[in-house]
Amino acid sequence: MTKNLSVGHFIAVAAVALxxxxxxxxxxxxSVIYQDLTPTGILASPSSITRSFASDSGAGNITFEIQGxxxxxxSNCCTDTFSFYNDSDLLFQGTxxxxxxxxxxxFANPNGATFSATNFGFYNGGVLNVSIPVTFAAGNHxxxxxxxxxxxGLGDEGWGLNNITVEGVAAVPEPETYAMLLAGLGLLGFTAxxxxxxxx
Numbered sequence: 001m002t003k004n005l006s007v008g009h010f011i012a013v014a015a016v017a018l019x020x021x022x023x024x025x026x027x028x029x030x031s032v033i034y035q036d037l038t039p040t041g042i043l044a045s046p047s048s049i050t051r052s053f054a055s056d057s058g059a060g061n062i063t064f065e066i067q068g069x070x071x072x073x074x075s076n077c078c079t080d081t082f083s084f085y086n087d088s089d090l091l092f093q094g095t096x097x098x099x100x101x102x103x104x105x106x107f108a109n110p111n112g113a114t115f116s117a118t119n120f121g122f123y124n125g126g127v128l129n130v131s132i133p134v135t136f137a138a139g140n141h142x143x144x145x146x147x148x149x150x151x152x153g154l155g156d157e158g159w160g161l162n163n164i165t166v167e168g169v170a171a172v173p174e175p176e177t178y179a180m181l182l183a184g185l186g187l188l189g190f191t192a193x194x195x196x197x198x199x200x
Contacts, residue, residue: 068098
C-alpha cells in the first residue's frame with residue numbers, strides 16, 4: 001500500500017538527515033570570505049582603519065592595494081611607515097616612495113608577503129600592492145591598516161585603501177547551531193502531525 005508522507009513526516013526525515021551533518025564534515029575549500037573593492041579615498045597620515053570578518057580555521061590569503069596621494073614618503077627626512085595587522089599579529093611593515101621620494105624598505109614580513117610599489121613621480125602619488133599568505137584560526141578577525149609618521153596635512157600627502165580581498169575557509173555554524181536547527185525542525189514536524197490528526 002502506498003502511503004503519502006505528510007509535511008510532518010517530511011520535516012522529521014529532514015531533521016534525521018541533518019543529524020549526520022557536522023562542521024567537521026563540511027567542505028574546507030578556500031574561497032573569498034571577505035571583499036571590499038570600494039576605495040576609501042584620501043586619508044590623513046598618520047591614521048588607521050580596520051575591517052572585520054569571520055573565518056573557519058585553515059590557510060588563506062589577503063590582498064590589498066595602498067594608494068599614495070601626493071607626496072607619501074619612503075625612507076627619507078619625512079619617513080611614513082605602513083603597518084598591517086591581522087588581529088594583533090604584525091604581518092607586514094615598511095616604508096615606500098609613493099610620490100614623496102625616499103627609499104623603499106621592508107621592516108617586517110614574517111609570512112613572506114609579495115608586494116610591488118610603484119611611484120608615479122614626485123608629488124604624483126603611487127600604489128603599493130600586497131599579497132600575504134595567512135593561516136587563520138576559527139573565529140572573528142580584525143584587519144588593521146595603519147600609517148604613521150609626521151603629520152603633514154592632506155595638502156601635502158595622504159593615503160587610501162583599495163581592493164581588499166580575503167580568501168580562506170568560510171565560518172561554519174557551531175554545534176549548538178545545529179542542535180537548535182534540529183530542535184526547531186522536530187517541533188515543526190510534531191506540530192504539523194498534530195494538526196493533521198486534529199483535522200482528520
